[in-house]
Amino acid sequence: MSATSRPEPSRAPGPLFTTAAIVASCAGFVVIGAFQALYGPAIPALRGKYDISPAVAGLSLSAHFIGALVGVLVYHLLRERLSQRTLLGASYLLMALGAVAFAFSPNWTLALAGSFITGLGFGGVDYGLNQLFAVGFGRRSTAMLNLLNGHFGVGAIAGPALIGWFGADNYPVIFVGSGVVCLLILLTLGGVAARVPGPDTETAAVAASPRVLPIIAAFIGVYVLHVAIETGVGGWEPTHLETVGFAAATAATATSAYWAAMTIGRFVVVPLSLRFSAPSILTVCCAGMAGFLLLATVPAAAPYAYFGVGLAIAPIFPTCLPWLNRAVPSISAAGAYVIAASMIGGVTFPPLLGVVIDGLDVKALPTVLFGLAVACMLLSFWLRQNAPDHSGELPSLTDAAPKTAASPGVQT
Structure with missing residues (x-):
């Protein structure tokens, strides 16, 4: 076979994240965990600021979740057309914009719009990072996804704690601070792969x-x-x-x-x-x-x-x-x-x-x-x-001795 006709050896896809991008992704999940948990403790201040009932104040979380659902669907529809960096960057920007709008809206209607916009970004970050971590670490993807989602819980605990520390009336400061963190994370998106390799x-x-x-x-x-x-x-x-x-x-x-x-x-x-x-x-x-x-x-x-x-x-x-x-x-x-x-x-x-x-x-x-x-x-x-797990090299919990042989074709 001539040199020109010899097939090139297959190459493993490069890593989807740098170390800095992994750390920033975990920080991003702390932020979205905090956002989801902030609305409830802020309700007393929202009622006083906008003169609304508890049930109406609770619509802030509903608007957030509706936005999140739309954000997941939009991110999925655009992931073949736009790069992961673009979609994640847009999602973080939406969260920052929505947080500022929710914090400083002069009326309740605009505040709900801010909550919806925050939810749009929330859904994009949630879906985008979960999907990237699910395919980006080979046999370690399950471990990395649990690590990522564990940081969501850290944020969900920290958000109400911050409201308790600063007081419900100061919720705008906490929302804006969370938005600033979103903007800082944008600086690390160069460490995220632009595209995800398709299945072989x-x-x-x-x-x-x-x-x-x-x-x-x-x-x-x-x-x-x-x-x-x-x-x-x-x-x-x-x-x-x-x-x-x-x-x-x-x-x-x-x-x-x-x-x-x-x-x-x-x-x-x-x-x-x-x-x-x-x-x-x-x-x-x-x-x-x-x-x-x-x-x-x-x-x-x-x-x-x-x-x-x-x-x-x-x-x-x-x-x-x-x-x-x-x-x-x-x-x-x-x-x-x-x-x-x-x-x-x-x-x-x-x-x-x-x-x-x-x-x-x-x-x-x-x-x-x-x-x-x-x-x-x-x-x-x-x-x-x-639906057997095709990672292959992982043993059952009931196995007496875990297997150590690596599964062919799995990138680590």
Whole structure:
């Protein structure tokens, strides 16, 4: 074969992030976690500033989530036309612009518009970085996604703490400060790859399976159910604990501990995800949710059980996303579907659960959520059989000795 006709050896795609860009991405998730958690503590100040009712003030978070959902869809539609740097940069700019508009709007209508604009950027950053981390680190993607989403929890804890420290009336300063951080992150976007390599022919062939749509539907089911449980516990735990005899202060502390567990669980699973497969982690987490919710039916154990529920829920979102990308690699919209589904579930399920609780009794909360956890666990079993994790080199949690052989074709 002549030198001119010899095929060139295949080259592995370069890294999608520099170290500085990884650090900045984690900072970005601290910011979006804070944004999501800031609206609630700011409600007393919003009511006084705009002379509105609590229900109307709560529309700020609704506008944010609607914007986030639109942001996910727009980012997905544009990701083939524009570079990742452009889309992430636009998302951070939208968050900064929306934060300033929300902080200084002279009337409530403009404040809601600012919340919506912040949500647009929020959705773009959330979807864009989750997708990039899901494909950008090879077998370490699950660990890196848990690390990234753990920083979201840090922001969700820090946001209300800042409101408590500075006072609700000073919420504009905190929103503007968060916007400034978004602008600083723009300086690091040169360390993000402009384009994401597509799946190779062999991997993409997996998506030709007639089970692709059921697989995506099952992942959506897992996302909707676990977010339903997450918001159900977060919204109703204080009421349930007070109903079964705990003091209001104890119930509030236990609820704070539950949200802290959501952050702790993601950091804890980072090293575990380097040793155990995503299907194994999902199955254990779903079983843990069910077990702890069953334990929560015992009044004396309920506060501790809810903490366990938080630990079990925490890894599901960041663990399933890279698995989904490996299971249906040529369906680029799959990640958008499940992230959008999780957002929709977070908005729509709390009022639905409220209707169920009104028809039963708040003491039935852990039992109702236990039923959802069992459904989630059944989906995890089905996915384990029908959507095997093609990272290959990762062992099962039940394996006595983890395998160490690297899977061919996986870039690390």
